[in-house]
Amino acid sequence: MMITPEIIAQMKQRKNVSADKDKTKARFGDLWKAAKNVTKNQILELAATGRPSAHNAYKTGIINARLALSAAQAFGVDPSYITGSADDKGIYDEGTVSVFLKNKGFAYLIREIKAQGKTVQAGEPAAVEPGADAAESGGSDKKAVNNITHGEAVTLLEAMVIRARFDAESQAKLLKIMAILLS
Numbered sequence: 001m002m003i004t005p006e007i008i009a010q011m012k013q014r015k016n017v018s019a020d021k022d023k024t025k026a027r028f029g030d031l032w033k034a035a036k037n038v039t040k041n042q043i044l045e046l047a048a049t050g051r052p053s054a055h056n057a058y059k060t061g062i063i064n065a066r067l068a069l070s071a072a073q074a075f076g077v078d079p080s081y082i083t084g085s086a087d088d089k090g091i092y093d094e095g096t097v098s099v100f101l102k103n104k105g106f107a108y109l110i111r112e113i114k115a116q117g118k119t120v121q122a123g124e125p126a127a128v129e130p131g132a133d134a135a136e137s138g139g140s141d142k143k144a145v146n147n148i149t150h151g152e153a154v155t156l157l158e159a160m161v162i163r164a165r166f167d168a169e170s171q172a173k174l175l176k177i178m179a180i181l182l183s
Contacts, residue, residue, distance in 0.1 A: 002073065002152070003046065003069055003070065003073050003097070003113065004046075005045075005046060005048065007109055007112065007113055008046060008047060008048055008066050008069070008070065009048065010109060010112070011065055011066050011069075011106055011109065015062070015064065016062045016063065016064070017063060017064060017065045017068055017083050017104050018061055018062060018063050018068075018083045018084055019080075019083050019084040019085040020061075020083075020084030020085075021060065021061030021062065021084070022061055022084075023061070023083075023084030024057065024061040024062075024063050024082060024083055024084045025057075025058060025059070025060065025061035027081060027082050027084070028054075028057045028058050028061075028063060028068075028071060028082050029057075029058035029059075030166075031071065031075045031077070031082070031162060032054060032057070032058050032071070033058070034162050034165055035074070035075070035158070035162060036158060038154070038158070039074055039155065039158045039159075039162075040054070042074060042151070042155060043067070043070045043071050043074045044070075046070040046073070046074075047064075047066040047067045047069075047070035047071075048066060049064070049066060049067055053067055054067065061084075063082070063083060065104050065106065068082050068083050068100075069097070069100065069101075072092050072096075072097075072100075073092055074155055074158070074159060075092075075159050075162055075163070076091060076092045076156070076159035076160065076162075076163055077089050077090060077091065077092055077163070078090030078091065078092065078096040078100070079092070079096060079097065079100040080096065080099060080100050080103070083100075085100075085103065089163075089166070089167065094114075097113070098110050157177070160173065160174045160177065161174060
């Protein structure tokens with residue numbers, strides 16, 4: 001489930017969606033500091049915000065929904081993990097996004113996001129759930145993979161690199177991807 005700038009634009013800015021400022025400060029800070037400038041710029045562009053908002057998030061733990069969701073998508077983690085509502089890093093997928101949007105008062109966006117028909121999950125290879133992509137797109141696995149833009153593919157790989165720094169399972173997945181790419 002990819003969040004687009006059009007969806008983000010419909011989200012009203014909220015001052016703070018963090019459930020635990022200390023957790024948000026640490027988690028967002030770790031992810032943000034480990035990210036490349038390209039990824040940071042993509043997050044800020046998607047969130048329609050500037051560097052001061054990101055700086056504020058990792059210095060104080062105050063984060064708005066736009067930034068939390070954009071960062072979660074880029075880093076491939078559960079947005080509730082970033083805001084301190086969940087202790088499991090999880091993955092960025094339709095379920096975690098839906099829970100986050102409902103809990104933060106944006107349930108009205110879920111139907112619109114699903115209507116977009118974009119089901120590629122950030123932080124995971126595009127073929128992780130080929131059946132879901134093919135079923136929703138009405139085509140084959142190849143069609144689902146072909147719908148990924150270059151920027152999305154780069155973001156997915158960068159998210160995997162960042163996740164690999166924090167847990168062994170992601171590290172193993174990244175090694176498999178690297179072996180495939182190098183073969």
